[in-house]
Amino acid sequence: MVEILRPTAIGRLEELGVNQDSSGASIGVSIDPQPQFEEVNTIQRTKRLLPYNHRVMLAASVYLEYIQGQRGLPPQPSYFKTDPYLMRQTYKLALGTFHYIQVIEDLLLDTYFYSSYVQVSISNPPPSRDPQFRQCQSLVAVMLYNLKLLGFKAPRAYQCEFGETVREVQEVHEALLRFKTKFHAAFARCRIKCNAYQEDQLMSNDIRIRYKSCVSTPRHVRVNSLRRNKDQVIMTLENRGYTKIAPLEPWTPFSFYCDPLLEQLLVFSPDSKDDLTNFALVHDGSLLLQDKSTVVAASILHNMISPNGPSSNDDVIVTDIGTGNAACYLAALQSKEGSVLAFGPAPDATEKLLTKSDTLNASNVHIVNEPFLQSSCKDKIFKGVRGILCNPPSSLSGVVDIVELVVEEGEKILPAVAKGPCDTASLPRYVTTQYLTLKHALSFPKVSCVVFFTRSIHPQECEHLVRKVCDELSESSDDSPFRLVPVDSAVRESVLTNDSFYHPLVNMKNIPTDISSKCLRVMPTAELGGFFVATFQRMAVKSSTILERALEKGTLGGDPSKGSSSAKKHKKNKKAAKKLKGDSAMDPTTASMIKVRGKSRKSAKRK
Template identity: 25%
Template sequence: MVMLFDFQQRKFRLRQCPAEGEQEAVPEVRDLEKSLQRWKTKLAASLACFRIKHNLRSASCVLSDSIRVKEHRAKSLPLYAWVNTLHTSLDEVCELLHGANMSEVKQVVDLTDSTFSKDPLCPDTLIFSQNLCVPLQSSSLTSTHVLNIQDRSVCVAVSVLQPLLFEKGDVLVAGSFSALTLAHIAVAAAARSGQVLVCGADHTSLQNEEMKALLSKMDIKNVKVLPEAFCSLNESNATVERLKVIIVLPQCSSSALNDPVATMYSEHGDWNVLPDLSHGSVSKSKIFSLTTQQSRLLAHSLTFPKVQTVVYCTRSVFPEENEQLVRRVLEQAHTHPKLLPFRENGPIFPDDATSGDKTDSKFFRLQPSEFTNGCFIARLSRQVRDR
């Protein structure tokens, strides 16, 4: 269905043969395109009949209003790219961009094809116009991973994590995430001489290989892959002796993403929610399935006695996956009598950071818009005893 839609957008024209050095098309894809082209007249007629029957002005009108708004936003969504501060700095990258005849603007609304901006929420992230996607992806800055294009919802989560890291303390990443996200967290931890732990049993062998390959390419050496699954890991394991912070990035409904497909693909999201998202909502049964796993991960994060902070992040707009889940897990958590309990902490960002919704000061929400995808972040810290 994805190929059919793409083919229809190209008016059933076959793709051009790749130029020298470009990647060859997958043979199965090429065969399917040729089959679709042979039936293009009947396919076009069928689509026309459907539009007439339902009085639709265009094929996109099949979608709900909310989905069409998101689709419109996604086409012009700015690009966000974080700087690998292991080998350079944000200022040095800005100087390189100035040398390439690009100028800096203060507001994201002022972005053009020859400008860039700094992200007010993420101190290591730059913002570019969507029109610069191809030039950036083919530039030496991205090929050497000096700049790393990634969805803002992930960059914000790492930004929240940075000031919470302890000197020479370890951070564990739990849930579903990409090799690039792991690399971003590792770069942040390296600034505090910390190590990043990841549970290899929670990921496929291919995903583990991707992590290993990217970390090697970026010369990141402070990541340790544990053989255990996260929920079977406990305080008796010597590898968590220095563990101070856990960041939980579970699979979620992706309902705060304007175009969920790209981020779900890159961050190993749950593809089963796509049919629901295409109708503008997610079924109660699917939400229940997601929150069951989310609760399990978050609850287990609170069981490590030396952990001082847990960061929980979703790309969802649903309270069931966000504040309701966090509060329920905290209420049900069993804390050892000698340990301080966890509590909700906030605000996460400075008061002058206007890009988020802090109507509830205990949590942070980034609302989806034409400038960004959305996310929800909770920061849970050990409660301080009253003196």
């Protein structure tokens, strides 16, 4: 029996512990209480400019080492919860440095920066001369990238923006400022060498396209109907200073509109991201920062389970809970009698997910404390499951706004999304996991529909994978097999667009048309990230098959030993029924069933 963790009333957790990076500097505090958020009627419209303070520089250098694989996942700094603006700037600074890391290393070599600052050590004879900043290369890279953003000029308000001064960061800053002229000249030589008329041409093509797409990406926010209704949320937003506009109207400062397809989804202007993160409705669970792709996938599954009603009493499985956003949305769509079983939380993430489900009032979300591939489809706890949202890990190549995704999903996805959409080194590992997960989801005997969802644009993770599974399903001897069915046309028309910069990055020549016509592929745009959805539905068992099984078992009053002769009579009845013409011809299966039932009833009366 698998272990299921049910949500309980858990208080907010405090962030504990001090983390030391490789240079010995602290990025956290010992105890940081949770901030208190209050409703306000005005938007905090103040914006801070570069440069960053010492804490951001130090934390960005630690995350840069994590992206490069030089260290494990560090704990979040304490200021992340008190200042969402600095949290985003930390991620943005670490990712930007990683994308320019080759250029930064060339600048440091060209200017002989490390060899110019030598630290003499006389503790152990003979005396050694080691580079002074060699032990904090990630911090040097982050601060040099920040200096490049400032045009290699000394910032005027740098000291007042620092806040708490860290000696090591101050030393690196002063050393870089002494070389700012050399860095400027070396950067110009680098652009001439690479024939880069613009600075972004020094990055790879796929990274440059991603940056181009995420300039004006809006923020999708879901209204949690388990806490407040949509009208109450809109009224609170308007009192705060937001403006509601029509979907096709141009953006105005701090505006939003209601998604025309998904009733509980609100779309906010790009300039409201920082204010939403610090909004009281977000912290009390009334609003949830959630990508539109997960809302679309969960809505498709719910509509397949209950096409004629607003809610369903059936149980639903989510193969990878992640942050719990998709599971909590399915819980809001399901009735209280229907449960959402979410698989695969890490041991350190269990309490966070239970706390989140408690905050969102999603009492019918139950966490199965084991990987989905290790579960048994014959377990009794899955007897009420009718639908599965198959969302295994993917390359996340369809993500446009990486910073917002990291804010939503967590820092653990930073190495995967930082490499760019065209990185195919890890595709075989993802494809294998996705194939095994989808096949296992299709093996549940009571499940009627499976929705395969991935945030990838590579055909290997999308159409080619579905093609392989469909070929195996067609060769299956199952009487009620799964078949690939088309995605709802209303959903397809609402999300499909043609103005995507990502089309040259994907080879779409060998994609089978019979698969692509039924699946939903969304290429990334400035308004929406890319994702892929394929829907599988179980076909109904043929009545003739049910009858033959009943005749063989003798459950209809016949002799099981004469099952073969009864089957032959059934085939003769079908042939005779085909000869009949006109509307008076009875369905052969119905005729055979009436005949058999008549015999069984007569024999019962005689007895």
